[in-house]
Amino acid sequence: MGFSIKIAPGVRVRASSRGIGASVGPRAARVHVGGGRTGFSTGIGPVGYYTSAGRRRGGGARTTLAALERQARAAQKADEYDAVARAEAELVSVHLEEFQPAVAPVVPAPMPVDEKALRRTLRQQAREGISWWKFSARSLARKQADERLPAAIQEETARRADEQAATQTTADIEWALLASGDPHTVIAALEAAFEDNASPAAAVDCTGASATVVITIPPPSMVPERKQATTPSGAPTLHKRTKTERNDLYIQSLASTVLATVKEALAVAPSLKEVAILVVRQDPAAARPEDYLAAIYAGRFTRDRLAARNWQQVDPVAELLLAPSSMLHRRGQAGEVTPLNLTAEPELAAVVQQLRANLTS
Structure with missing residues (x-):
C-alpha cells in the first residue's frame, strides 16, 4: 500500500512500505530520490525506461544526484531544441501541402441486397403478434415470408x-454549377475547404472566374522567440532571435500561408482562374485602435502562373512580392510589417471595414 501526491509542477512525493520518496522533472527526464535508492527514468508515450543510481555490480562509482539532474536538464533542453525546429518548420512549409483537384463526383453503385438478412427480417415481421405456442401458425407465417423473399x-x-x-x-447538378463558376456554389466549396485551415480563411466575393479570399493571421508574436544554434564546442543550443530574424520568419510564414490558401482554392474550384488575397492581422497589442484589425498584404494569383511551379523549389516570399497588384509595407531596419494604406483601394478598405463591423456586432 502507498500513495503519492503532486506538490508542484513536475514534483511528486510518494509514500510506501520502503519509506518516503520524491520524483522531480517531466516524464521525459525524471529523477527519483528516497525510498532507499536514487534513480533516473525517461519515457515517451506508453514506453518507459528506469535506471538505478546505485552501485553497479562488480563495483562502480555511485551516480550522484547532481549527475542525474544534469541528465534531466540535458534531456529537457533536447526536447526544447527539437520543439523549436518543429514550430519553425510548420510556419514555413504550409505551401508544400498538395491538394487534390476537384473532379466530377461518381456516386458508388448500391450495395447488393443481403438475402439472409432480408429473409430474417421478413420472418420476424410475419411472426409478429403470433404467440410462440402456436406452432402451426408460426410455421405458416415463416413459409409465406420465404415465398415473398424473391419479390422483396x-x-x-x-x-x-x-x-x-x-x-x-x-x-451532377452540383458539379455543373461548380464547374461553370456559379458564385454561390464556388463560395460554398471554398468555405468547406477552408474549415480546417490553421489560419482562418473566407471567400468574400466571387464572379465565377475570380474569387476574393480574406486570410486572418496573428501578430509576429506567433514566431518562436528562440532559434536553433550551436555552442563554440558544437553542442546544440538555443539563441534569442533578433527583431529582424523574427520579422523575416513572419514574412516567410505569411507567404507560405497565402500560397497554400491559393493552391487549395484553385484545387477545389476548377472554374477559378484567379484568386485575390487580402491578409488581415488581428493584433490585441496594436498601438492604435484601427490597427487591431488591419490589412497587411494584398495580391492576385493566377492559375496559369502557378500551374508550372515546382513547389519544392519555390521561394514563397518571392512569389508573394512578385504577384500582380501585390502590396506589402515593411518599416525600419528590422523590417517590421506595418498596416497597408488603403486610401487608394476603396474596395479593399470596404472589406476591412466590414470585418471590423462583424467583430463588434
Whole structure:
C-alpha cells in the first residue's frame, strides 16, 4: 500500500512500505530520490525506461544526484531544441501541402441486397403478434415470408438503384454549377475547404472566374522567440532571435500561408482562374485602435502562373512580392510589417471595414 501526491509542477512525493520518496522533472527526464535508492527514468508515450543510481555490480562509482539532474536538464533542453525546429518548420512549409483537384463526383453503385438478412427480417415481421405456442401458425407465417423473399429482393434492389440515381443526379447538378463558376456554389466549396485551415480563411466575393479570399493571421508574436544554434564546442543550443530574424520568419510564414490558401482554392474550384488575397492581422497589442484589425498584404494569383511551379523549389516570399497588384509595407531596419494604406483601394478598405463591423456586432 502507498500513495503519492503532486506538490508542484513536475514534483511528486510518494509514500510506501520502503519509506518516503520524491520524483522531480517531466516524464521525459525524471529523477527519483528516497525510498532507499536514487534513480533516473525517461519515457515517451506508453514506453518507459528506469535506471538505478546505485552501485553497479562488480563495483562502480555511485551516480550522484547532481549527475542525474544534469541528465534531466540535458534531456529537457533536447526536447526544447527539437520543439523549436518543429514550430519553425510548420510556419514555413504550409505551401508544400498538395491538394487534390476537384473532379466530377461518381456516386458508388448500391450495395447488393443481403438475402439472409432480408429473409430474417421478413420472418420476424410475419411472426409478429403470433404467440410462440402456436406452432402451426408460426410455421405458416415463416413459409409465406420465404415465398415473398424473391419479390422483396427485387423491390429492395430497385429502391437502392433509384436512390443511387437520385443522389448521382444531385451530385451532377452540383458539379455543373461548380464547374461553370456559379458564385454561390464556388463560395460554398471554398468555405468547406477552408474549415480546417490553421489560419482562418473566407471567400468574400466571387464572379465565377475570380474569387476574393480574406486570410486572418496573428501578430509576429506567433514566431518562436528562440532559434536553433550551436555552442563554440558544437553542442546544440538555443539563441534569442533578433527583431529582424523574427520579422523575416513572419514574412516567410505569411507567404507560405497565402500560397497554400491559393493552391487549395484553385484545387477545389476548377472554374477559378484567379484568386485575390487580402491578409488581415488581428493584433490585441496594436498601438492604435484601427490597427487591431488591419490589412497587411494584398495580391492576385493566377492559375496559369502557378500551374508550372515546382513547389519544392519555390521561394514563397518571392512569389508573394512578385504577384500582380501585390502590396506589402515593411518599416525600419528590422523590417517590421506595418498596416497597408488603403486610401487608394476603396474596395479593399470596404472589406476591412466590414470585418471590423462583424467583430463588434
